Amino acid sequence: MTNTTSYPIPVLGGGVPGNSDVASRWEVKDITVETMTEDVPIRMRVCCDDPDLKKLLDAGDVAIKARWDCPSTFSSGYLDLSKIQPHADGATYESSIDQRMICNWVTVSIFVVACRNIPGFHWERQHPDYGDAAFDVSAGDLLAVPQQFSFIPEKLYDPQRPPLNSIFNIVRDNSRKEGIRTELGQDQIEVQCGKDLFDNLQLWTSARLQLMSVVFPALIDAIGYMQENEALGENGDLSMKWCSTLRELIQSAGLKTDKRPLELAQKLLRQPIDGFLDEYTNQIKGQ
Structure with a gap:
């Protein structure tokens, strides 16, 4: 059967x-x-031979977008894509x-999104199960399963102006087997x-997995340390x-530092457990 669970319409890469x-x-x-x-320059070749997608792109009805996510710095955003070389x-x-x-770790997702409503849309190459069915596409709907890749950047650091949000450095400890x-x-x-x-x-391309399994517990530990030393007043060490x-x-997120570490960490990371399970569930449904 085709993929009808994760997306309301048939999509490129679905099924x-x-x-x-x-x-x-x-x-x-x-x-x-x-x-x-x-x-950090990023270059990628987006391949699709679908004639309907080409028409939609040429008409401006849909667009190819890319979004990046970096759990270690709690940052994400859209890439400003420039087409530098057309291909057949x-x-x-x-x-x-x-x-x-x-x-x-930084994960980049590339997808096709509708820029405006497209009533009565029909893929010429859609699966026979759909027959001649047409679909009302709404602005913001995805027309392709996101494609992802991840990388770890080697960064330039200005010792006089270190990155504000880069508080975690994840490393491999060869002396430890686990944890x-x-x-x-x-x-x-x-x-x-x-x-x-x-x-x-x-081996995983999911930034959310690393966020949940590594950054989340480390953040709880860090918040706990900070709160313990704040409670010590002048005897506490908050010089780092x-x-x-x-x-x-914490303050920019509108939170209070006296909340429990678990609650603060979940809100700062935008519910990492829920986020990973939602992502993984959607992948399973799309298979």
Whole structure:
């Protein structure tokens, strides 16, 4: 059967191999990311041979968009894509991310979104199960399953102006077989992952998985330390730069530092457990 659970209409990349929603190619390849620069350039080739998508793109009814997410800095945003090379089956796009906004794993999602309402839309190559059915597409609807890739940037750091939000540094601890521990440094919180855990995380493209399994518990630990030392008054040690950053993040989110660490961490990370389970459930439904 085709994929009718995750999306209200048949979409490019939906269904399963050999039994797709739409019998057209949809993939992202030839990805290059240059690091050690002030702005991190990203280049990708978006491939799709569907004639209906081409018509929609040419008419401005839909657009190819890309969104990035960096759990370590609690930052995300849309890439400003520029088409630099057209191809018979799509185009090559490029964009960039300010290196001060990212640290450790960054995940980029590429998708097709409707820019306006498209009543009575019909894919010429849609699965026979749909017959001649037409669909009312609303502005904001996705017409393709998001394609994802992840990378870890090598960053330039100005010692006089370190990145404001980069408070975590996730590293591989070869002396540990499992689990994580935190080392509260002066500038950053080093999250030391067991070697198997670290290696396994690199096999996943989901930034939300790393957010839930590594950043979330480390953030709870950091908030707990900060609260304990705030309670000590003059005897507490809050001299670390990451403490100032964390306090600023809490205040900018409209939260109070006296809330329990678990509650604060969940709100700062926008409910990481729910987010990962929603993402994983949608992937399962789309298979």
